Amino acid sequence: MCGLAAALLMQPTAVPQAELHRRGIAMANVLRHRGPDGEGVWTDHGVVLAHRRLAIIDTSAAADQPMHDESGTVHVIFNGAIYNFRELRGELVAAGHRFRSTGDTEVIVNGYRAWGTGLFSRLVGMFAIIIWDSHAGRLVAARDRFGEKPLHYLERADGILFGSEIKVILTWPGVPRRPNLSALHDFLSFSYIIGTETAFAGIKRLPPAHLMICDRGRPPLLQRYWQLPAVGENPVTGSDADLKRELIDRIRNAVTLCRVADVPLGAFLSGGVDSSAVVAMMAPTHQGPIETFSSGFGFGDYDETRYATLVAERYRTNHHVFTYDKKIVGSLAKLAWHYDEPFADSSALVTYALARETRQIVTVALTGDGADETLLGYARYFRYGAQLSRNGGGRQLPELYAPNGLDGHRRAAGDAYGYLMETFRERQKLAGYDLTMLPYLDRCTYDGLAEWVVDGLTPEEQAGRIDLETYLPCDLLTKVDVAAMAHGLETRAPFLNHELVEWVSRIPGNRKVWGNEGKALLKSALEPFVPRECMYRPKVGFRVPIAKMMRENLRSATEAILLSERFADRRLVRREFVQQMLAEHNTQRQEHGTRLWALVMLEMWFRTWIDKDSNQPMSDDDNPFAEIAPLEPMPRFGEAESHAAERA
Structure with a gap:
């Protein structure tokens, strides 16, 4: 890389x-x-x-x-x-x-x-x-x-x-x-x-x-130069046992291909299904213990490291765990510089930090990215399918997307793409946009998604297909590439082996998922390899408690940047709207964490790239978050050593 x-x-x-x-x-x-x-x-x-x-x-x-x-x-x-x-x-x-x-x-x-x-x-x-x-x-x-x-x-x-x-x-x-x-x-x-x-x-x-x-x-x-097979083209057949066996063989082959390197190689291990599968497929033929890396916040639902430890113990990896607190925001100015654009996936903070530590030990890290979009792992896909059944009688996306005036168009598009994770919804833009952004209210945000609508897919498959074209490349893969390459770390995603993805796309939708169990086929196939408690639990994802941090430790810095004259003078969002969101969020009347974070990252981008003609990160004078101590991860000492002792 x-x-x-x-x-x-x-x-x-x-x-x-x-x-x-x-x-x-x-x-x-x-x-x-x-x-x-x-x-x-x-x-x-x-x-x-x-x-x-x-x-x-x-x-x-x-x-x-x-x-x-x-x-x-x-x-x-x-x-x-x-x-x-x-x-x-x-x-x-x-x-x-x-x-x-x-x-x-x-x-x-x-x-x-x-x-x-x-x-x-x-x-x-x-x-x-x-x-x-x-x-x-x-x-x-x-x-x-x-x-x-x-x-x-x-x-x-x-x-x-x-x-x-x-x-x-x-x-x-x-x-x-x-x-x-x-x-x-x-x-x-x-x-x-x-x-x-x-x-x-x-x-x-x-x-x-x-x-x-x-x-x-x-x-x-x-x-x-490439596209997925047409819907219904050469569908995969065979018994459930056949499908599970071939799925494991194809994942194992994809992992093997991703291991070609003349430098040290390891894996990110969150303790979820996908990264655990990658480590499980690496283990039998890896020379020496696999170097695995996890991160968390050490409290509540934001820490999955105990699940990662289960997998690490099973495969006797040399496991490295890092926990973080509010100091993680000390890297915010560097993130605004590295990403080049406003990017408000707050998990970029911990990805950036974990990549820095990982690079001290390996040059290449395998990831589990891509499995959720192809094997249908997100719970929102199933909520969306149920919503379509209730509201549209099971109609397909193209039917729901028929415009009927601007308001009707927005409602139809909202139904059609209701599985998407929105930050500011249409009604919030109507209430909050200031003069600079007002001309864009006439353009429905969903319009650009219609080109990826495909007839013949189940609602869950269609949601995954659009995520494959949007959320995956524009959020997940961007997040990982930029955060890792900021430290000269190469990441590889075996689940995105295109031959594996093509084969999975030819499996009928009702054989990939059973009921509302996301990635059911994958989980069933992995039962001999991954602890059940790692697979059959609510999906957490790579999260940062940014809403809690903005309400507590980062409150003053958040208010300093969003209530500044510089931000107000851009006329992007009405000051009264921002003040209302801050008041509601700080008193916990309503959760606005993702929206406030998006505005913070937007202003950080303006200060880094638009306000000055320089290719350097913003100065401390421009960055209210500079008051936060520099990023210092806190390793949990003893875990890597204990696993090494077990191997001995």
Whole structure:
């Protein structure tokens, strides 16, 4: 996993070569945290390829990037991991291609020479790839199927810019920092931004499972290179025992593929179904004890570490547990800088902290991400299905989505997408929006979701399918990638092996879930491997008690930022509305924790990226949360040692 940046200028001689190289170095420097092991910048006739390397597969200089083919016409920068690179390498060697390294990047170089853009559908893994084909005068960019690896771009009259992070694009001279208010409207709805838009006007995300072809003098061409099988296509059959056996085999194979690395590798272990499954599949063939990592807050429903300990004890892992308190917010200014956009999933705080500790021991960590969306694990999917049955007589989403005037449209859309976790609902936006945001009230937030509606799915499957296109890439995977790469830690998600996801998608919905038991097929299949008490319990998720903290320890800092003149002057949300929310929240008349946190993160973003022309985190003077002591995790001493003693 690494960081990459690129530029293609429409006029090859518009910028002198020396200046072009200087800009490439500036772009790479901003990504230093993503790739602490090396830097490479290559320029040629209006093209810049810049790269920061995190060395994981073939750590020698032979695998440095940018990487070039023997003819000097194919030039590649790449972020991610290709799990089937050895298989593809064998095909390419048999076809006469030669290799100088033992890593996965050179498979992309020679694979493009052999198969052109057909390469991407052959890759098993996570990736953001940029290829400059100097023979064709063409730049090709591609992103993995589910959006594990980020890739942003900006089209300009004089060229197109790319970066693993938005801050890379902002280093280019003349790039404006203007807020995209339409995207902020979406952010206030969901606490993250859905789709290809970003918080910066003009800067976009390359969608997952897409490639972009850029030729000078022509508009970029966006193409989808992969999609899930059509509903009803080649459905999976067999007995329940057959399905469970094959599911375990496929998960085990996906985990095995994700373990390819020449550096220390471990796993996040929350004690939930998915991460426990990953550890269980790793254990039989792992050399030595697995390094596993958990975090919690040490009180109430916010601490699942005892379940993680059960799994760790069963598989005799070298388990590391970290607990946190309000000091975790001491990293808030850094988070606002690393995420580049307003991002209000408060679990990013603990993910960031856990990644920092994990990186002290391993370079790669496997995660359980992706299982809930594909194997239908969220309770809200089932509440939504029951709601549709009550309100719509079991009608499918397209029927519920028929507009009937704006108010009718909002009500219908609210029914159709009622499973989504909203931050500010439509009525709250109507009451709270100030002058800057008022023009966006006419746009229903749900409108952009209709493109992912598919006929023939159960309500639960449809909810999972839309989450796979929205919540997964735009929240969960973004959260983990940014938090982990802030510390140079690579994360991998075996449940997002596309062959596994394709197979699961062909299982009829009524065989994946039984009644209201989420991930029922998966849980049943895992009973021989994971303690029952870890599986058959209410799903908690990776949570932070942010509402409680904002009402207590963080109250003064929250009020300082949300009642400030700077925030009020932006005219995003009416001051009276904010005051009312704070009063209701602080007196516990109504819970507004997620809404207040979203506004805090929005203002932190403005102060970090819009108010100043700098690529540095905000100063303490701008950050009311600077009064919180720096982040200091408190390890629970003794647990890792006790498990090691058991092994002895």
